Amino acid sequence: MTDHAPASPVRLAERLANVETSAIRELFKLLGKPGIISFAGGFPDAALFDVEGIREATLAALAANPGAALQYGATEGFDPLREQLAAFMAAKGARGVAPGDLIVTTGSQQALDLIGKTLVSPGDTVIVEAPTFLATIQCFRLYGAQLLTVPVDGQGADVEALERLIEQHRPKFVYLIPTFGNPSGAQMSLERRRRVLELAVRTRTLVVEDDPYGDLYFDVPPPPSLLALSHEVPGSRACLVHCGSLSKVLSPGLRIGWMVAPPELLAKATMCKQFSDAHTSTYAQATAAQYLASGRMPATLERVRGIYARRAAAMVEALRQELGAAIDFVPPRGGLFVWARLTGANGKTADGGELARRAIEQGVAFVPGAPFFARDPDPATLRLSFATVDEDRIREGVRRLAAALG
Amino acid sequence: MTDHAPASPVRLAERLANVETSAIRELFKLLGKPGIISFAGGFPDAALFDVEGIREATLAALAANPGAALQYGATEGFDPLREQLAAFMAAKGARGVAPGDLIVTTGSQQALDLIGKTLVSPGDTVIVEAPTFLATIQCFRLYGAQLLTVPVDGQGADVEALERLIEQHRPKFVYLIPTFGNPSGAQMSLERRRRVLELAVRTRTLVVEDDPYGDLYFDVPPPPSLLALSHEVPGSRACLVHCGSLSKVLSPGLRIGWMVAPPELLAKATMCKQFSDAHTSTYAQATAAQYLASGRMPATLERVRGIYARRAAAMVEALRQELGAAIDFVPPRGGLFVWARLTGANGKTADGGELARRAIEQGVAFVPGAPFFARDPDPATLRLSFATVDEDRIREGVRRLAAALG
Numbered sequence: 001m002t003d004h005a006p007a008s009p010v011r012l013a014e015r016l017a018n019v020e021t022s023a024i025r026e027l028f029k030l031l032g033k034p035g036i037i038s039f040a041g042g043f044p045d046a047a048l049f050d051v052e053g054i055r056e057a058t059l060a061a062l063a064a065n066p067g068a069a070l071q072y073g074a075t076e077g078f079d080p081l082r083e084q085l086a087a088f089m090a091a092k093g094a095r096g097v098a099p100g101d102l103i104v105t106t107g108s109q110q111a112l113d114l115i116g117k118t119l120v121s122p123g124d125t126v127i128v129e130a131p132t133f134l135a136t137i138q139c140f141r142l143y144g145a146q147l148l149t150v151p152v153d154g155q156g157a158d159v160e161a162l163e164r165l166i167e168q169h170r171p172k173f174v175y176l177i178p179t180f181g182n183p184s185g186a187q188m189s190l191e192r193r194r195r196v197l198e199l200a201v202r203t204r205t206l207v208v209e210d211d212p213y214g215d216l217y218f219d220v221p222p223p224p225s226l227l228a229l230s231h232e233v234p235g236s237r238a239c240l241v242h243c244g245s246l247s248k249v250l251s252p253g254l255r256i257g258w259m260v261a262p263p264e265l266l267a268k269a270t271m272c273k274q275f276s277d278a279h280t281s282t283y284a285q286a287t288a289a290q291y292l293a294s295g296r297m298p299a300t301l302e303r304v305r306g307i308y309a310r311r312a313a314a315m316v317e318a319l320r321q322e323l324g325a326a327i328d329f330v331p332p333r334g335g336l337f338v339w340a341r342l343t344g345a346n347g348k349t350a351d352g353g354e355l356a357r358r359a360i361e362q363g364v365a366f367v368p369g370a371p372f373f374a375r376d377p378d379p380a381t382l383r384l385s386f387a388t389v390d391e392d393r394i395r396e397g398v399r400r401l402a403a404a405l406g
Numbered sequence: 407m408t409d410h411a412p413a414s415p416v417r418l419a420e421r422l423a424n425v426e427t428s429a430i431r432e433l434f435k436l437l438g439k440p441g442i443i444s445f446a447g448g449f450p451d452a453a454l455f456d457v458e459g460i461r462e463a464t465l466a467a468l469a470a471n472p473g474a475a476l477q478y479g480a481t482e483g484f485d486p487l488r489e490q491l492a493a494f495m496a497a498k499g500a501r502g503v504a505p506g507d508l509i510v511t512t513g514s515q516q517a518l519d520l521i522g523k524t525l526v527s528p529g530d531t532v533i534v535e536a537p538t539f540l541a542t543i544q545c546f547r548l549y550g551a552q553l554l555t556v557p558v559d560g561q562g563a564d565v566e567a568l569e570r571l572i573e574q575h576r577p578k579f580v581y582l583i584p585t586f587g588n589p590s591g592a593q594m595s596l597e598r599r600r601r602v603l604e605l606a607v608r609t610r611t612l613v614v615e616d617d618p619y620g621d622l623y624f625d626v627p628p629p630p631s632l633l634a635l636s637h638e639v640p641g642s643r644a645c646l647v648h649c650g651s652l653s654k655v656l657s658p659g660l661r662i663g664w665m666v667a668p669p670e671l672l673a674k675a676t677m678c679k680q681f682s683d684a685h686t687s688t689y690a691q692a693t694a695a696q697y698l699a700s701g702r703m704p705a706t707l708e709r710v711r712g713i714y715a716r717r718a719a720a721m722v723e724a725l726r727q728e729l730g731a732a733i734d735f736v737p738p739r740g741g742l743f744v745w746a747r748l749t750g751a752n753g754k755t756a757d758g759g760e761l762a763r764r765a766i767e768q769g770v771a772f773v774p775g776a777p778f779f780a781r782d783p784d785p786a787t788l789r790l791s792f793a794t795v796d797e798d799r800i801r802e803g804v805r806r807l808a809a810a811l812g
Contacts, residue, residue: 009612009645010671011578014527046473054476055468062461067452070460070657106512106683113682121420139681172417206415239415251476253688265416271425275545276519277512281687282659
């Protein structure tokens with residue numbers, strides 16, 4: 001016994017030294033400020049949720065089999081939902097994906113966690129895009145991954161740079177968001193998709209395709225997902241993990257994602273999931289299964305696509321008009337984001353973090369791009385979401401952004 | 407390039423070498439056999455779920471605020487649910503637990519996962535009861551924990567043995583299920599509970615209390631939880647993590663658990679949860695919050711307790727009558743399980759695994775006890791759940807068990 005304060009009984013695991021609380025999380029605390037126009041979110045517009053359809057789906061699930069909807073379920077997922085998800089992917093061109101080829105996850109965030117848990121030993125190399133989804137960076141780092149980055153342009157990841165990185169570093173896997181990625185908004189070209197699959201087969205490299213945004217295209221559908229394309233590239237299915245989600249197209253609150261993977265990996269991910277959360281809410285799974293079975297999804301998607309397309313167009317036009325040469329970006333063809341770069345033209349700031357602080361003062365919020373880089377951050381970048389703001393407010397928000405730029 | 411089959415692109419993480427697929431999971435595959443009476447489950451009876459109350463709770467949640475119920479939510483949990491859970495614990499004697507002192511988890515299984523993730527570095531020592539919950543053993547081992555065990559008798563964990571283990575090994579934490587534990591069914595005495603808290607304070611040791619069964623007592627309430635008792639032992643709250651769950655008392659399918667922990671640990675667990683599944687289903691959380699607010703829980707608990715009490719009594723009586731001196735057990739005072747030991751009297755088998763195989767042939771299933779020991783398994787033990795079988799079938803199942811014993 002001493003006169004000092006007693007030692008804390010909490011001694012943290014070493015892995016926590018690899019991560020820090022998300023910069024975005026801190027920024028979100030500012031969003032409560034009254035009157036602020038937020039381009040900072042990474043979420044869909046709650047006003048567009050098909051509340052009536054979801055309510056009916058839950059009532060149908062409880063009427064059909066209340067015990068199954070409320071009891072423990074298989075770790076792999078609720079079978080009627082696995083069947084609906086296989087059909088949902090088949091309708092988008094993914095051939096030969098049986099219900100047993102996927103497991104349901106608690107949002108696609110859990111698929112990323114299970115990928116980290118099953119594959120990453122401390123010190124292992126993983127390749128991600130620059131920029132990429134912030135929670136992916138932190139999720140993999142918690143398992144001790146060393147992240148290398150492949151640059152992204154308007155056509156997606158640079159496949160030649162990826163090839164060099166793979167050959168030099170033999171990564172555990174490569175993580176890509178080929179379609180309307182968060183935050184890049186980029187759409188990988190068909191030709192690059194093919195080359196990624198060929199590269200995976202040739203170098204025996206596992207590729208993880210995260211595809212939560214592919215359904216949110218504005219006019220023409222994007223090229224097929226890597227999963228859908230895999231039947232054209234012999235051997236590529238064995239090198240491919242595909243993560244899907246209902247969060248952006250139906251409701252994030254249900255926390256329904258899924259993961260297609262080679263059988264050996266799927267079995268290990270299932271075992272890990274057993275000790276992570278036993279299974280995803282059967283109540284949410286039974287609701288999602290009934291919703292997909294109800295046939296309402298195509299109309300829901302159609303409506304949401306049209307609204308996001310108009311909001312994206314309003315933002316693109318306003319950015320060009322209000323910020324002109326001070327900003328550079330590729331207009332998105334789907335998803336929730338405009339990814340932009342400050343040019344520094346006419347002596348304006350080219351620092352996204354600086355602009356974000358000034359913008360809050362002007363009553364508009366966005367997320368600076370630097371945290372989305374696992375290494376070598378580009379401080380001139382910004383992520384602007386148009387998803388949750390109507391067109392008039394988008395124009396007003398961009399005017400405020402221009403005022404903040406000075 | 408060689409003539410051999412191409413190398414698998416899947417290279418697993420080293421941590422997977424620490425665990426294996428649950429023996430129970432394999433056994434569950436046999437339960438589909440027609441006519442089998444199962445004492446093998448670890449789950450509540452779906453026929454007792456308050457389906458009408460849950461349906462109304464979801465409708466109320468969608469009526470009150472559909473956007474909030476279906477949108478992304480805070481990682482810490484849905485505030486109205488955190489308030490209800492704090493009140494739920496306060497009604498059971500836990501003083502001074504504010505809503506901000508807990509986070510909502512995806513079942514209490516996720517609380518265990520977050521405890522492992524935030525606290526366990528490979529090689530760290532953790533003390534668990536012998537026997538303890540199987541998924542806890544595997545969950546902590548995945549993070550590299552070395553498990554030591556403290557024996558359990560009818561009064562709960564042996565506190566003197568625990569003290570010796572703590573002083574010798576300085577564990578990262580001690581994991582206990584003090585009330586109607588799975589599989590032991592034991593109820594730790596009030597005196598031992600106090601001594602555990604005093605020991606934690608004196609040795610600066612973190613104690614994790616898992617309490618999913620405490621509400622399922624048969625006649626008189628059990629002693630206060632360690633959490634409720636902590637205000638009587640100065641300094642003990644800072645050494646205590648408490649995990650709760652609605653799975654056994656409302657519905658496992660909602661996947662609603664929670665975790666109370668010292669602020670530093672709670673903040674780190676929240677960060678880890680952000681990268682595990684972002685947050686627990688807001689749809690399920692909003693439903694659970696409305697259910698608790700509706701005031702239906704006390705009557706639900708009252709009803710369920712009565713039914714489980716009668717089933718437990720039927721099993722205890724039948725075991726004594728049919729198996730007599732061949733089996734030894736402490737009658738449970740709550741929970742879902744009878745934990746028993748084969749004595750080998752009169753030359754009968756004393757091997758739980760052997761009896762389990764013979765029992766399946768006779769049309770009755772249970773789980774042998776050996777897998778519940780993190781080390782030094784006792785092969786004579788059995789776990790028998792009375793929760794999902796009515797009294798007549800319990801008597802018939804025990805007759806079959808006696809026939810299997812020969």
